[in-house]
Amino acid sequence: MPMADPRFRPHTAPTSGSGPPRKPADPPVVMDDATAEAILGGDSARLVSVAEQLGRSLAEGKLKTSQIRSFFGAVRRIEMRWPRTGADDDQRRAAVHQLQMLKPKLAYQAARHRDKEGGPALSQLQQNLLPLIDRTREDRERFQRFVDFFEATLAYHRAAGGRE
Numbered sequence: 697m698p699m700a701d702p703r704f705r706p707h708t709a710p711t712s713g714s715g716p717p718r719k720p721a722d723p724p725v726v727m728d729d730a731t732a733e734a735i736l737g738g739d740s741a742r743l744v745s746v747a748e749q750l751g752r753s754l755a756e757g758k759l760k761t762s763q764i765r766s767f768f769g770a771v772r773r774i775e776m777r778w779p780r781t782g783a784d785d786d787q788r789r790a791a792v793h794q795l796q797m798l799k800p801k802l803a804y805q806a807a808r809h810r811d812k813e814g815g816p817a818l819s820q821l822q823q824n825l826l827p828l829i830d831r832t833r834e835d836r837e838r839f840q841r842f843v844d845f846f847e848a849t850l851a852y853h854r855a856a857g858g859r860e
Contacts, residue, residue, distance in 0.1 A: 767825075
């Protein structure tokens with residue numbers, strides 16, 4: 697019978713001071729096409745479920761509430777400017793333009809904070825909002841569902857201990 701190599705020791709978890717094993721973190725939420733369409737199409741249960749996962753993940757990633765709120769504030773301003781009826785095409789076009797301009801703002805902030813605390817979470821926020829922005833098109837109802845998703849994400853972020 698061959699002898700075991702004395703240099704080989706199976707990996708064991710540290711025993712002193714390590715505390716109970718940690719539950720692995722949920723994988724980062726990444727908005728796929730089907731999920732984005734479901735949310736913007738009116739699937740409220742999916743909207744709430746994904747917003748909860750994303751909000752929790754952003755809090756765990758140490759994203760500050762103020763970083764989310766700066767974008768959410770811009771979305772609220774767009775919401776106020778976008779007419780609920782199709783009567784004013786100029787206002788609608790301006791609102792759609794402002795919504796599209798959030799994409800480079802998100803990209804800039806994500807790049808600017810890349811190596812700082814909360815930077816990866818800010819990139820995660822960007823990755824999850826862009827598909828929704830792209831699929832909102834010029835439809836006021838779809839935009840309102842985007843606003844609802846963003847608001848729910850912010851609420852779940854705070855509920856999960858997101859910092860100021």
